[in-house]
Amino acid sequence: MPSFHKKKENDMARKMKSGIGRRGLLKGAAGVAGAVVGSGAVTGFPVIWAQNNKNIVLRQFGTGVSNINEIAEKCKADLGITLQMTALDSDAVVQRAVTQPNSYDVADIEYWMCKKVFPANTLQAMDVKKIKYFDKIVPIFTSGKLKPDSVVAQGTAPNTVSFVEGPGSTKFTKGQTGWFTMIPTIYNADTLGIRPDLVGRKIESWKDILDPKFKGKTSILNIPSIGIMDAAMIAESAGIIKYGDKGNMTRAEIDKTIDFLIKTKKDGQFRAFWKTFDESVNLMASGEVVIQSMWSPAVTAVRSKGIACTYQPLKEGYRAWGGGLALAKHLSGAQLDAAYDYINWYLSGWVGAFLNRQGYYSAVLETAKANMTEDEWGYWMEGKPAKGDIKNPQGVVMEKAGAVRDGGSFYDRMGAVACWNAVMDEDRYMVQKWNQFIAA
Amino acid sequence: MKRVSAWITYLQVAPLALIFLLFLVVPIATIVVVSFFDYDTTRIIPAFLLQNYEELLLSPVTWRTYLQTIEFAAITWCLTLGIGFVVAYFLAFHVRSATWQTVLFLVCTIPFWTSNVIRMISWIPFLGRHGLANTTLIKLGLIKEPLEFLLFSDFAVVLAYVHLYTLFMVVPIFNSMMRIDRSLLEAARDAGASGWQTLWNVVVPLCKPGIAIGSIFVVTIVMGDFVTVRLMSGGQSASVGLMMMNAMSLLQYPAAAANAVILLLLVLFTVAAMMRLVDIRKEL
Numbered sequence: 122m123p124s125f126h127k128k129k130e131n132d133m134a135r136k137m138k139s140g141i142g143r144r145g146l147l148k149g150a151a152g153v154a155g156a157v158v159g160s161g162a163v164t165g166f167p168v169i170w171a172q173n174n175k176n177i178v179l180r181q182f183g184t185g186v187s188n189i190n191e192i193a194e195k196c197k198a199d200l201g202i203t204l205q206m207t208a209l210d211s212d213a214v215v216q217r218a219v220t221q222p223n224s225y226d227v228a229d230i231e232y233w234m235c236k237k238v239f240p241a242n243t244l245q246a247m248d249v250k251k252i253k254y255f256d257k258i259v260p261i262f263t264s265g266k267l268k269p270d271s272v273v274a275q276g277t278a279p280n281t282v283s284f285v286e287g288p289g290s291t292k293f294t295k296g297q298t299g300w301f302t303m304i305p306t307i308y309n310a311d312t313l314g315i316r317p318d319l320v321g322r323k324i325e326s327w328k329d330i331l332d333p334k335f336k337g338k339t340s341i342l343n344i345p346s347i348g349i350m351d352a353a354m355i356a357e358s359a360g361i362i363k364y365g366d367k368g369n370m371t372r373a374e375i376d377k378t379i380d381f382l383i384k385t386k387k388d389g390q391f392r393a394f395w396k397t398f399d400e401s402v403n404l405m406a407s408g409e410v411v412i413q414s415m416w417s418p419a420v421t422a423v424r425s426k427g428i429a430c431t432y433q434p435l436k437e438g439y440r441a442w443g444g445g446l447a448l449a450k451h452l453s454g455a456q457l458d459a460a461y462d463y464i465n466w467y468l469s470g471w472v473g474a475f476l477n478r479q480g481y482y483s484a485v486l487e488t489a490k491a492n493m494t495e496d497e498w499g500y501w502m503e504g505k506p507a508k509g510d511i512k513n514p515q516g517v518v519m520e521k522a523g524a525v526r527d528g529g530s531f532y533d534r535m536g537a538v539a540c541w542n543a544v545m546d547e548d549r550y551m552v553q554k555w556n557q558f559i560a561a
Numbered sequence: 562m563k564r565v566s567a568w569i570t571y572l573q574v575a576p577l578a579l580i581f582l583l584f585l586v587v588p589i590a591t592i593v594v595v596s597f598f599d600y601d602t603t604r605i606i607p608a609f610l611l612q613n614y615e616e617l618l619l620s621p622v623t624w625r626t627y628l629q630t631i632e633f634a635a636i637t638w639c640l641t642l643g644i645g646f647v648v649a650y651f652l653a654f655h656v657r658s659a660t661w662q663t664v665l666f667l668v669c670t671i672p673f674w675t676s677n678v679i680r681m682i683s684w685i686p687f688l689g690r691h692g693l694a695n696t697t698l699i700k701l702g703l704i705k706e707p708l709e710f711l712l713f714s715d716f717a718v719v720l721a722y723v724h725l726y727t728l729f730m731v732v733p734i735f736n737s738m739m740r741i742d743r744s745l746l747e748a749a750r751d752a753g754a755s756g757w758q759t760l761w762n763v764v765v766p767l768c769k770p771g772i773a774i775g776s777i778f779v780v781t782i783v784m785g786d787f788v789t790v791r792l793m794s795g796g797q798s799a800s801v802g803l804m805m806m807n808a809m810s811l812l813q814y815p816a817a818a819a820n821a822v823i824l825l826l827l828v829l830f831t832v833a834a835m836m837r838l839v840d841i842r843k844e845l
Binding site for chain 1: 604616620622625626629685686689690691692712713794797798803804807808810813
């Protein structure tokens with residue numbers, strides 16, 4: 122299943138905080154080598170290519186989820202722009218975005234990173250007038266409200282870091298301005314995965330992971346910045362802690378959360394803590410755990426082994442994440458024009474459909490819909506039962522006819538986001554406390 | 562004339578000295594320097610701060626983690642030494658033919674033809690809740706409920722260590738034993754020593770260098786390990802190496818560097834203590 126592995130790798134690259142050092146390094150090295158060639162070529166003859174994207178090279182680096190070869194190939198075919206993609210793990214992405222601003226043209230980063238990276242003044246805001254589909258971008262990223270009556274979730278909600286005061290500014294604004302920091306690429310809502318055949322009860326709340334019935338059969342992820350959020354969802358749901366903002370806890374809130382985790386661990390509630398995609402799949406598939414934090418491709422992976430696994434919607438809502446494309450500060454002239462062409466092409470539908478078929482969501486729904494079949498749209502976006510087999514972009518059957526997406530429609534899922542992935546001000550303290558939890 | 566020969570000596574030493582300088586001294590010096598740096602979410606800021614060490618040494622977590630790591634090292638050392646000594650003794654003294662010695666010795670190394678991560682991971686399906694061990698025991702009627710402590714526990718961690726590192730004990734001890742002059746054993750017997758007395762008063766003292774070398778291997782590897790602890794304990798246990806990994810994954814390199822310096826000092830002291838007990842060079 123090459124296609125699945127690809128997706129899996131993408132996801133791993135995005136989420137894994139460790140363990141792929143060597144691979145990351147190799148890719149990084151390849152990217153740098155490519156970058157040198159690329160920039161040399163472009164600065165050589167900028168005038169000749171001003172009206173023509175054919176010889177433009179854009180160096181894009183990011184967390185790998187949206188660094189997809191098919192997109193680069195299609196981009197070359199449609200626009201003539203050569204995309205050189207480099208995938209790194211998320212920590213390396215943040216570091217590179219800040220410390221090596223000339224090594225890339227387009228940064229594919231997540232919204233929580235944007236909060237840290239954009240103020241470093243290595244990226245430039247985009248003029249919304251040049252973004253053709255700006256008005257059609259899902260409002261989560263502009264007004265923050267999916268529907269007019271929605272409440273903006275906690276954490277680093279995309280709209281809070283989507284606009285700056287003006288060209289050249291690095292100051293985020295509360296409301297919308299004409300200067301957009303990132304074009305959303307993919308986003309999704311995470312929740313708990315369960316083994317419906319083994320839990321033997323209805324799961325409807327994050328606190329159900331604490332049920333004594335599941336003693337020694339649960340797991341959460343051991344990536345501090347995401348794990349603490351899942352823990353917070355559980356603690357709040359169990360009525361143990363009420364947070365001001367789960368995405369930016371105070372020291373007291375961190376202390377309480379970790380104390381809660383340590384107590385739960387000592388009671389023997391957890392079987393293991395996983396760090397990589399594969400571990401989460403194996404824990405679930407082998408029956409070592411029956412309910413745990415999971416990412417959606419991992420649920421698909423368990424199912425592909427013929428084992429029942431549900432990405433269970435919970436009443437408190439989802440923990441969401443999202444990524445986007447940002448332009449490097451140094452882009453100008455023909456290259457900048459090409460970057461806008463690329464962005465407009467990105468939002469024009471083909472890419473959106475591609476990403477939707479992977480189970481992620483894309484920025485402009487209308488254009489993506491036009492590139493999908495009615496059945497595909499119904500299954501992925503409207504929560505309708507599939508009429509025929511549902512295939513992923515590589516043509517592998519993902520779901521058989523009759524299947525319904527866990528959590529239902531786009532609006533059901535993205536409308537129930539409780540918290541966005543975030544980076545806390547007390548980051549350093551949080552990691553120390555997290556180590557304490559693991560050592561306890 | 563004397564001067565020239567001195568130069569030649571220096572030249573002969575130069576390549577190795579350069580390699581050590583470049584690949585050992587420079588990296589370690591860098592780690593020491595970085596351990597005093599400041600950092601924030603994305604950057605490492607050159608400075609001279611003791612904060613990294615303060616945060617590390619004043620935290621009870623650090624002490625607990627170090628204790629846990631030392632405990633793993635101590636238990637693993639005892640077990641690998643016991644098993645390693647017995648295996649080496651069998652190979653050296655009970656197997657008479659040199660051919661069979663070589664063959665059996667090679668058999669010991671066969672597991673090392675695969676990666677140690679694979680050898681470790683292969684325990685997971687074996688020890689799991691629905692794994693081979695539990696299934697067999699249940700089918701035999703020996704237990705009713707699967708034994709949970711088999712996997713994702715300290716037991717699993719130590720088991721993996723012993724499995725992975727016993728050979729590091731076997732090889733040097735076997736080597737020491739093969740150098741023992743067999744006439745010494747005959748002399749001991751002629752002088753009326755029992756089998757145990759010969760073992761304790763002749764074989765063990767003469768194996769000391771082998772034991773020391775094996776111990777250094779095992780203890781240093783276990784002290785610096787993070788993969789085994791993470792995979793076999795399912796993230797439930799901590800080790801010093803794992804602490805560093807956590808810090809590094811959040812770009813807190815200075816904190817990890819400070820931890821590395823402390824661990825390095827601890828391991829150096831341990832090795833120095835072993836060298837005190839046994840003069841390896843003399844015995845080689």
